Amino acid sequence: MKNWWKESVVYQIYPRSFCDSNGDGIGDIGGIIKRLDYLKELGIDVIWLSPVYDSPNDDNGYDIRDYRKIMNEFGTMEEFDRLLAELHQRKIRLVMDLVVNHTSDEHSWFVESRKSKDNPYRDYYIWRDGKDGKEPNNWGSCFSGSAWNYDEETGQYYLHLFSKKQPDLNWDNKKVRTEVYDMMKWWLDKGIDGFRMDVISLISKEEGLPDGPAMINGYASFNVAANGPRVHEYLQEMNREVLSGYDIMTVGECSGVTLEEAAKYASSEGKELNMVFQFEHMDVDGDPDNKWTDKKMHLPDLKAVMTKWQKGLEGIAWNSLFWNNHDQPRVVSRFGSDCEEYRERSAKMLATCLHMMQGTPYVYQGEELGMTNVPFETIRDFRDLDSINAYHELTEKGIFTREEMMKYIRYKSRDNARTPMQWDTSAYAGFSESAPWIMVNPNYKRINAKEQMERETSVFHYYKKLIALRHKHDIIVYGSYELLLPDHPHIYAYIRTLGEQKLLVVCSFSSQTVTYSIPKEFESGTVMISNYETGERKCGELKPYEALVILQS
Template sequence: MIGRSGAASDVRPDGARAWWKEAVIYEIYPRSFKDQNGDGIGDIPGIIDKLPYIRDLGADTIWLAPIFQSPNRDNGYDISDYKAIMPEFGTMSDFDRLMARASALGIRIILDLVVNHTSDQHPWFQKSRASKDSPYRDYYIWRDSAHGHPPNNWPSAWGGSAWTFEQSAGSSYLHLFSRYQPDLNWDNPAVREEVFSIMKFWLDKGVSGFRMDAITMISKMPSFRDMSPEELKAPEYVYAAGPHLHDYLREMNDRVLSHYDVMTVGEAYGMRAQDIPLFTDSARRELDMVFAFDIVHVDRQGWRKVAWPLSKLKEIYAAAGRPSSPDSWNTVFLDNHDQPRAVSRFGNDTPPFREASAKAIATMLLTQCGTPFIYQGEELGMTNLPFDGLDDFEDVQVPIEWDAKVKRQGVDPEAFFESLKGLGRDNARSPMQWDTTRNAGFTTAHKPWYRVNPNYTEINAQDCLQKPDSVYHHFRDLIAVRRKYPALVHGAYQDLDPNHSAVFFYSRQLDKSKVLVLINMSDRGFTYESPLLATASLVISNMKHHGVAKGVTWLEPWEARVYAA
């Protein structure tokens, strides 16, 4: 294996550029991707079957959401055995076949590393709760409290207390998410050794790195003091303020990651923008990239879905384009398993505009600074689901939040439900829409594990593949353009019209190579003028080009163009 002298250095010891900077990563949510054995649940053989589809799109790396043994309280993010495959997904032999087939197609695989917490069914926790004298007791965070009251006022990230009292154990355990996901005690060196062993197990199987779930929460505030009223408004910043977070990440890098040519991307929940370089500066030897949440929080205030001006989006991307460290590197994403569908959120998913706006935001995604992440179905322009009531939701987070917000805090139920429809995680978890057959070609079972979006007869991969002007083909062409123009990967970023309320116009420049990106982010057409357009050459557009005369052009609703300048 090739070692790395730094976590985010631009050049590896063999002289080649860090491969993950030039990668295009495709996230697969296995449960919803493709069911091969007909039980209604997506599986690893289904992923193997569709690898050529991903290769043909142009993605060269796959991020797999958790495939490990789990009671599935939180769709695999509650792990009961880190070195075993969930039987619903297949076997370890299936995983080995996936690795071999992906490698043959030139595709790398990264896995979800979920080590802030485990399932309450994990043997470690079962032994931990059994006795205060158990050597596994200190694998988790237990605190005694009078009459079963919570040891402090910390709320779960999803609502309710972050503590659950165990009568048999005589004390409470900490869980920053659901009560089925007890937090590990990273201050215990034995826990860290267990995590490093898990990482080595999968890296030795050939995986190319990890997406690290809730990694910013692994170090806890040692005093476990009550939060102030102000802190309770955004408790995630307290959760991510543990004193040893960076120490533990550096130890992880030194002990494990530096011995492999891999990438790491951390979920930076609770991190402010100014904190990001602390993780990604190569001199610190921690992570390669993080997922910051500025963009995907642009339309939310707490639980509320709110309107957002384009200027806010521009400010976030402009800040990302000015890294405080030359070695820092960004991720670019709009969709993932925890976010609603991008076209429904940042575009317009109604029939007159869906395809054009899906292509427009794809143009934005693949021309910004950083490594782009595409979520399954995003390349088809898949949309949010229709919801009629709470029973339509499958996500474990929904009843917890409903109880906390509506029943305990008195939030208006209709307003909360409307925001749930627009922001809920289930929007991204409906089965992949492959064709027009029953269940969108996802499964031959009578009923899939979760309902299919009824618009699958209009939006599906089979249809997209057959139409040269489809959303899929625009994604594919944009990925090819990104690889053709290094400025779109390594170039400097400049917003060329930061004050325009509908146009997003920016440049990427590397040495003498310059690329212009022009996007109408609105439902209206209008004339636009810039002298930079007068001498630029069109590279790609999402619709028939109207031409430019002396720097003046007409932009259709959601028109997007990329120029070589």
């Protein structure tokens, strides 16, 4: 079935780092409004806006104090309304982040909840007695340490799968669900076009909260709570009571999701959400019980995971396609090459590889410029509590040395994605007039939007072409997918098919020239897009990081 959200390309804005309009070093809504023509020029259809709600910013807005208020640092509700109107005028839709697995500990519900055991809000959160003087179970927080915090006031522990300042809501309480649905309707009635649902796969916790297998730091992964017993019941209820009343797009961030579960969350029958974010391809350069390594990705593993999801959801549910977001390091430094010689080629190759697949592609701010990881020097350069906590926990426990940990967080830290958007060569990369809340990547004089918009061969223009192609060719959106050469160590090649039409996508992940012959049936086809000029390409081989898309004629 055809749907607008299947034919769209989404652009994610992390507002703190996008553009600062009032010179306080923090991005804001006014800054986004200033850059809307840039986004229009890129050609994207939808914006996913990371949280802009009132928050004490323990986790940069993913800890919400008031769901119906805009964070002071970001602006006012009037400015938000203007943003929405300006976007709609440009025919761009707006999807908001919905963070309802937890609130801030400063949310009025939690302030009440922690007051006494018989407070009417007590049961809005998950409170338990300790076990033998210790935490109620071995669950770990995603941001290091135990997922339980002891509260002196009432002598019980509350659950927080993320930071201590992000207590988990108790979704088994019908009142909580009703409050959430009312809040969602309030935003939808304002005219927003959907929700990206933060860690939505974690909302239903298994009865009895049983221990889980321990990871490298001794705790069970926060993912023990993934795909709990009533999660589908709750999402179906949310769909009936809220989502089904609007023409919107919904995407669930589903950490720990399996194919079978995804087929339920994002089933084409439309009972729950439109699509899910799965993270298996983000684990190909990690260890099962530890993300902090600098292990390199092995291409056949990446192909196997991507193909599993491409084939596994075909005709059943819908994929979302991403290499980057505010939680991941920059893909060009991770799966491509950020040395100057190959940065642009590999950024374009990675974009081709992803954007030609079936699903809705997401572009994270700066990805369209081939922005890279950041040369952070010391632990003091980091702002992200995940990286900082992990650094301290794992070095203090003697699991890694400080040098090792620095190497790992430099490679994997979420802060790599959170340095300011690089607009031009002026001070602070044109992001702000004063020193930003986090350092600017020193490579901004070379890598910035202004330079790339002016140069036809830039990564920016390449993304623009890819987005335009998706809008023009149904085969890119709806074609089926078939992997070629599953074991080849350097080439990712696949075929898309729609009716009589066939499309060949070939991407080299190597910095060397590799031998490759185009399948006969595509020899006389038309090149739809490539990151090398016709004259530069050579029959029988692929140049370093070459990407080639051929439509059979």
